[in-house]
Amino acid sequence: MDFTGKNVLITGASRGIGKATAMAFAKKGAKVGINYRSNDEDAQKTLAALPGDGHQLFKRDISQKIETKALINDFVKEFGQLDVLVNNAGISIFHEIDQVDFDHWTNAWKKTFETNLFAVANLCYWSAKAMMKTGGGHIVSVSSRGAFRGEPTKPAYGASKAALNSMSQSLAKKLAPHHIYVGVVAPGFTETEMAKETLTPAERENLLRESPFKRMAQPEEVAHAILFLASSEAAYSSGTIIDVNGASYLR
Template sequence: MNLPATGRRVLVSGASRGLGRAVAQAFAANGDRVAVHYGSREDEARRTLDSLAGDGHVLVGGDLSDPAQAELIASRAADGLGGLDVLVNNAAVNERHPLAETSYEQWAEIWQRHVAVNLLATANLSHLAARRMIDAGTGGRIVNIGSRGAFRGEPDHPAYGATKAAVHALGQSLAVSLAPYGIGVASVAPGFFDTERVAHRLAGAEGEAIRAQSPFGRVATADEVAAAVRWLASPEAEWSSGTVLDVNGASYLRT
């Protein structure tokens, strides 16, 4: 069960912009072919697709919170690429909902949405991709995008922190169960990183406070996080299966 170093078939969920785009670009630059998934931002996903080095990449759309659509997404990605060697579970929602400021109705809706997208969609895509890897008999990699917030707490985004902690636990469980098939599973736990979605938060006093969380005095780039993802998906990273890799510039240290 030898995973190739290049020319792999990679599905990246939530790849229309931000970290997902950076991850797709990192794999394409490595000589891999990428299925760019999007939920609703087709135009932005096409820009991601157009930015990728090489050829043979495909675009797949669909709502991952729906198990039936998740199955279609995996099928279209595998059909378009001729199989799947790597899955990157990047798609996620992150809505602000501090308990004291959120009505119960909003609270329940937000929690259901976070669980459906951040956790259940990750579990479902992992099953769909791993089943194909098992049947192919060539091994593979699954890399989940977790969060520093799973460890330090997210008072304004508790459902995000909780579901990311669950994603870490899911990845470790799958790492044990899928190792006999040559499939490595790992997670990255990024701290704050710069994307267009959070650019407004990095301006002014809030931005200064965010940058001060790291002794480096800055936040990460999406490319730095994507590089960690690509390494965890590499043949050399098999013995790191089960790990949760902190990528936070020493802004939060676990014991």
């Protein structure tokens, strides 16, 4: 896979899967736009680590509707055109129905869907408009195995990712005549920096038992699937959802 001359925008790219994906695209010759919401220090570190030249930071809170249009406009203004959009940014809020009050419950649903679904829908809208003007492109979104197996402690997260899957497949059909290819990667639990910082030993052990490989996914493994779906070789795979969960959940 060669992305020389391609311009790639990745949301939530200062850490974790987004950072690994930015590194992978840059190593393949792409110019990368790193979107992030607030962590200036991590964003600057990621930018500095990318091989090649011409990469840029785009600080925007995509949960705000107006910011999604501004992000795409800013990117196109700086890079000329958008070839690949990777919707990676997402949030996860615990809200167990038998444990939380109603305000917590409704707030968790609102905030989760604002970032995990509505922001993605809006970015797809504006990026598709931009791609139509330049002959096409690729949209790849990061979902989760939780869309299929359920998330009892954070149901809004599972529901938002299930909706993301459905929306992506609808767009794959609608955008195909415009040569815009849409795909989804659905990871299992991934061993990011945040996971290493926050997991207790017991939680980590439980996660390791979920896969017959007895380990978690690495960010670079998820990035590899993203790059495949963003490649010209994967055009006829438009509408595909790739599981990257180490056989921890099969469907």
